[in-house]
């Protein structure tokens with residue numbers, strides 16, 4: 353640029369930016385009207401005209417550049433214009449409570465479903481002595497992962513990241529359903545062989561070796577829908593679809609050969625116990641078992657909690673997922689609790 357070029361005029365801030373660019377007053381809460389160092393809460397500046405006329409502000413005083421009055425030396429801003437932190441919090445809480453009261457009245461069923469269910473799930477997590485609660489960020493291979501797959505249930509992506517991070521070569525899923533997990537895990541692990549088991553097309557729930565519960569009846573998926581997510585995909589050639597009742601299926605060909613077993617078939621205690629016995633037999637020396645619905649299903653919760661003390665290594669429950677994990681690999685790096693590093697899961 354030549355020295356004769358005029359400097360560009362300063363850009364006018366957009367209205368929102370301008371609002372922030374304008375001088376603001378500190379909302380004060382200390383006795384002397386000052387905030388302790390490092391704990392600054394900003395409140396928007398009041399224009400001079402909006403300042404209440406109190407005895408302390410009646411007489412003509414000096415003003416700041418933005419038109420607001422300077423407080424005489426030794427004076428604090430009048431209480432009526434001071435927005436203390438407590439006031440702001442109280443007002444916000446009142447707003448939230450008022451909104452909630454309206455929401456509770458109008459959407460009772462939804463509240464029961466979400467709030468009570470989630471609260472109960474969290475309580476159950478703390479009630480399980482033998483299972484270690486961990487955050488996703490405590491699993492380095494999950495925390496750093498970039499995955500591709502179905503987001504209707506992000507747990508599929510966590511599983512795919514575990515498979516990759518642990519260098520798995522074989523994956524066995526009990527309970528295929530549409531096949532979204534099988535496909536997601538295969539898609540992100542190009543070397544992986546996938547086996548996935550579900551009931552045969554003509555199967556009836558009443559014909560299974562062990563009973564099903566209501567949730568299982570809703571998810572019972574024999575027929576063409578089973579495995580539709582991977583059918584005709586590039587990954588399909590690495591996915592073997594198996595058909596049978598998991599309580600009577602012969603798992604022996606995979607004994608000691610599976611690096612990651614995902615148990616997500618029927619969720620009654622008896623089925624989960626039978627599937628877990630088979631999973632333990634299929635496990636490779638560096639293998640891992642993931643149980644779906646640990647936090648949400650009583651049958652899985654009971655079985656996993658009972659099993660945990662008898663194993664040589666801990667079972668971990670990953671917050672933000674429904675999964676409990678047992679592994680022959682060290683995949684967790686514990687970190688001190690830090691509520692900034694932990695986001696709400698609901």
Ligand SMILES: C[S@@+](CC[C@H](N)C(=O)[O-])C[C@H]1O[C@@H](n2cnc3c(N)ncnc32)[C@H](O)[C@@H]1O
Pocket residue numbers: 525526527528529530531532533534549550551560568571572573574596597598599616617618
């Ligand atoms: C919750 S779904 C599985 C979801 C699937 N894993 C996914 O991530 O998308 C449960 C599946 O288990 C199957 N299932 C139920 N009882 C079974 C049994 N006894 N043996 C094999 N599969 C069973 C159901 O047909 C259903 O497709």
